[in-house]
Amino acid sequence: MIEVRYGSGPETISRLSTEELRATFLIEQLFAVDEMRLVYTHVDRMIIGGCRPVRKTVEFGEGAPIGTPYLLSYREMGIANLGGPGRIEVDGKSFDLASRDILYVGRGAQRLKLSSADAANPARFYVNSVPSQVDYPHRLITRDESKLLELGSDRNSNKRSLRMYIHPEVAPSALLLMGITDLAHGSAWNTMPPHLHERRMEAYVYFDLAPEDRVIHLMGRPEETRHLVVADGDAVLSPAWSIHMGAGTGPYAFVWGMTGENQEYTDVDPVPVATLR
Ligand SMILES: O=C(O)C(=O)C[C@H](O)C(=O)CO
Numbered sequence: 564m565i566e567v568r569y570g571s572g573p574e575t576i577s578r579l580s581t582e583e584l585r586a587t588f589l590i591e592q593l594f595a596v597d598e599m600r601l602v603y604t605h606v607d608r609m610i611i612g613g614c615r616p617v618r619k620t621v622e623f624g625e626g627a628p629i630g631t632p633y634l635l636s637y638r639e640m641g642i643a644n645l646g647g648p649g650r651i652e653v654d655g656k657s658f659d660l661a662s663r664d665i666l667y668v669g670r671g672a673q674r675l676k677l678s679s680a681d682a683a684n685p686a687r688f689y690v691n692s693v694p695s696q697v698d699y700p701h702r703l704i705t706r707d708e709s710k711l712l713e714l715g716s717d718r719n720s721n722k723r724s725l726r727m728y729i730h731p732e733v734a735p736s737a738l739l740l741m742g743i744t745d746l747a748h749g750s751a752w753n754t755m756p757p758h759l760h761e762r763r764m765e766a767y768v769y770f771d772l773a774p775e776d777r778v779i780h781l782m783g784r785p786e787e788t789r790h791l792v793v794a795d796g797d798a799v800l801s802p803a804w805s806i807h808m809g810a811g812t813g814p815y816a817f818v819w820g821m822t823g824e825n826q827e828y829t830d831v832d833p834v835p836v837a838t839l840r
C-alpha cells in the first residue's frame with residue numbers, strides 16, 4: 564500500500580477549506596516507527612517518505628505499489644538522516660549516516676534496509692524519490708561535503724545556513740536536488756525573498772522543532788497566499804505555481820527537495836514581499 568496525493572491547481576486553492584488544504588498539501592507526522600511510510604504524489608511524481616527504525620531493521624524497495632519490478636527500477640532517491648546515527652544497506656552495501664548526512668541511491672537499487680545505531684537515539688530517515696532514466700552510483704554525502712551558503716540578515720530575522728547535498732556541484736543526480744537549511748538562533752523566516760520556480764516543484768519537511776512550536780508555512784499564488792500550520796516531522800508539497808516560505812515560533816530546520824525540468828538552483832523568479840496578498 565502506498566498513500567497517494569493528487570495535488571491541485573492554482574485555480575482551486577481559494578475554494579479549499581483548511582482541512583482540504585491540509586489534506587492536499589500537508590503530510591502530517593511522516594516519521595513512522597519501525598515502518599517506512601511512503602506517499603506517492605502526483606506533483607512531478609515525487610515520492611516522499613519517512614521512517615524511524617527503533618526496535619528493528621526496516622526493509623523496503625518493492626515495486627508492486629507503483630507498478631515496476633522494484634521501487635527504484637526507474638527512479639533515484641535521496642535519504643536524509645535527521646536523527647541519531649543510522650545505517651542504510653543498499654543491495655548488501657552498507658552506508659553509515661551521521662545526523663545531517665544524505666545518501667544518494669541511484670536507479671536500479673532493489674532492496675534497502677534501514678537501522679539505527681542506538682534505539683535510545685534512533686535515526687530519522689527522510690526520503691525523496693523521483694523518476695530517473697540515468698544511472699548514477701549510490702553515494703554518501705556527509706554534512707562536511709555539502710556546499711554551504713550563508714543567507715539572510717539579523718535585520719530581516721532570516722539568517723540561515725543552506726547546505727546543498729544532491730546538486731550538480733556536489734553529487735550528481737538525474738533530476739533530484741536535495742539540501743538542508745538551518746535557521747540561525749533568533750531568526751524565524753525561511754526562503755526570503757520568496758520565489759516561484761515554474762520549472763520545478765519542491766517539497767519541505769520541517770524538523771528539529773520543539774513539540775510546542777509551529778512553523779506558519781505560506782503557500783499559493785503570490786496574489787492569493789494561504790497558510791499551513793506545520794509541526795515537527797510534517798512535510799509540505801509546493802507545486803511549481805506556489806510560493807513556499809515560512810516563519811517559526813521557535814528554532815527549526817528543514818530539508819528541501821526538488822525535481823522538474825532542470826537542476827538550476829538559480830532558475831527562480833523572486834517575488835517581492837510587498838507584492839504578496
Ligand atoms: O531558506 C531558503 O532560502 C531555502 O532553503 C530555499 C529552498 O532551498 C528553495 O526554495 C529552493 O528553491
Ligand SMILES: [Zn+2]
Nearest residue numbers: 758760765807
Ligand atoms: Zn524554492
